[in-house]
Structures are given as C-alpha cells and as structure tokens.
Amino acid sequence: MEYFPLPRSFYARNTVQVAKDLLGKTLIRILPNRTVLKGMIVETEAYQSDDAASHAFRGITPRTQPLFGPVGHAYIYFIYGNYFCLNIVAKDSSIRAGGVLIRALEPIEGMKAMLTFRHVQTIENITNGPGKLTQAFSITKKEQGVDITQQGSLFVTQGIALKEKEIAISRRVGITKAQQNPWRFYIKGNAFVSKR
DNA sequence: CACCCGATTATCT
DNA sequence: GATAATCGGGTGT
Numbered sequence: 001m002e003y004f005p006l007p008r009s010f011y012a013r014n015t016v017q018v019a020k021d022l023l024g025k026t027l028i029r030i031l032p033n034r035t036v037l038k039g040m041i042v043e044t045e046a047y048q049s050d051d052a053a054s055h056a057f058r059g060i061t062p063r064t065q066p067l068f069g070p071v072g073h074a075y076i077y078f079i080y081g082n083y084f085c086l087n088i089v090a091k092d093s094s095i096r097a098g099g100v101l102i103r104a105l106e107p108i109e110g111m112k113a114m115l116t117f118r119h120v121q122t123i124e125n126i127t128n129g130p131g132k133l134t135q136a137f138s139i140t141k142k143e144q145g146v147d148i149t150q151q152g153s154l155f156v157t158q159g160i161a162l163k164e165k166e167i168a169i170s171r172r173v174g175i176t177k178a179q180q181n182p183w184r185f186y187i188k189g190n191a192f193v194s195k196r
Numbered sequence: 197c198a199c200c201c202g203a204t205t206a207t208c209t
Numbered sequence: 210g211a212t213a214a215t216c217g218g219g220t221g222t
Contacts (some may be wrong), residue, residue, distance in 0.1 A: 045203070051204070063218060080204045081215025087203085101203055131204050174203055194204095 001036075003028060005148065005155040011071035011090040016099035018090040019046035020185045021102055023167060025159040026108065029137045035113050037137050039127055040159050043186040043193045045172045047087070049097035052177035056097035067097040072149040075099050076134075076141055080149070083131030084140055088148050088156070103130045103173070103184070105137075106192040108128030113138075129194045162187065 006025065011018055022041050029037040030153065047054035049067070056067045066075040067089060075087040093099030105127040107114060114136035118126045127133040134140070139154065146154045165188075172184045173196060186193045 047203070055203080058219085061219075075209060077203080078217060079202060081202095081217075083204055103203085115199070172203070177200090 002156065003151050003157050005151055005157055008070075008072045008149045011149070012092060013090070015048045015090050015093050015095070015100065016046040016183055018088075019044040019100040019183065020167065022088070022102075022156070023185055023187055024162045026157045027102065027105060027137070027154075028157060029110075029139070029154050031113070031138060032153075035110060036177060037110035037113060038108040038178055039061060039133065039135060039137070040108055041102060041104075041156075042106050042190045043102075043104035043184070045101040045103055046090075046183040047099055047183070048091065049095050051181060051183075053172060053175040053179075053181070054097070054099075056099075058179075060097075061158075064097070066145055067099050068182050072147060074146045074154060076139065076144050078141065079131070084134040085130040086134050086139055086143075101130060102133065104186070104190075104194045105133045106130050106190060107136075127193045 022044050025041050027039050049056040053066045060068050071089050073089050076084050086102045087099035089099050111123050114126045117138050118136050126136045148155050168186050168188045169182050170184045
C-alpha cells in the first residue's frame, strides 16, 4: 500500500494554523509486524517557544531539542510517570521552536490491536486523550524524531475537509501558564474529543 | 544530590 | 468532583 504523507511545507507554517489544519487529517502507524493503525485527528493544541506553557519556553534542553529541530518530525515526551505524548514539530521562520500536541483521534483502522495495547474492551475510551492515543498506537520514545512526512512507522496523510463552523477553539488543557492563549482546537461534537 | 512538579489517567466518592 | 499513582527532567545546592 502506498500512502502520500503531507509534505514538509505543511508544517513550515504558523504553529497555531498547523494545529487547526491538522484536524481531520489521518495519523497512520505501521507496526513492526506490519499491522496498520489509523485514526483521524480530532483534537490538537499549539505550543511555541515564545509561549510560557511550552516546553521550549526556557530554551533548548536535551528533552526539548526536537522542538527546535526541523519541522515535520515527532517530539515525544514522557509525563506523570506513566504516559507519552505525541507532538509534531511545526513552526514558521519567525520562531525558534514549536509543536502541535495531538490530543485525540477517532479510530479508523486497527481497533483490535489498539484495544490490546490499551487493555480495554470497548473503543469508547481508546484514543480520546494524549496519553491514551500513544498507548493505543504503541508510540513511545522509540518513535522520537521520526519523520512524519515520510511513509515509515508514523506519518500523517490527507483526511476529510472541515468547514470553519465545524471547528471549536478553546483554552488549552492542563496548563497553568499562558492560559489565556486559545490554542486548543477540536472537531465539534466528535465523540473522541478528550473529556475534561 | 535533593527537591519539585508536570501539555495525564484511572479510580474512587 | 477529587485524588492517588508514578518517574524523568529541570533547577538549585
């Protein structure tokens, strides 16, 4: 099967705009055993280097290095002692670092494997949160830095077109700094948007 | 080296 | 609605 990942130019734009535009796109994971997992991106958040809520705000560190690197690559971090979160590096030339946190997916293909990774019985709660979707897609630090624009183990392809009125904008979840920035985007009414 | 805390989730009440 | 679980990273001594 041949796929057509979104080009690097898609990610070389304003981080907030990319976060919005990633809604409706398809995240594809090819496991080592060739199992294919697919999900539609239904919730995202933007984080930039000039944004106090971003890991990149205090400058480059060993952990945040990918955020300062080339766009279109994965930035994965470990949080709360248990979970991994997936970002895609995205920024224009006006900022040093930026990324889009993938917060929720609507499962499309490979649900059986997702259920196994998540240790649950129903699809209701398998990908409706940033830590849940990485578990369902078997994404860990091993995928750190993966090129999302190449047909490899993890990439994004075109999905469905959304109308402006189908997109909701809100404050980001779980942060204490820069809460005023409305940089969370999700598809209105979608059942897999994270709960709060 | 000690301390603090977090871009979360599951499991209570 | 509230909170425990859990540990790596970042900071300061």
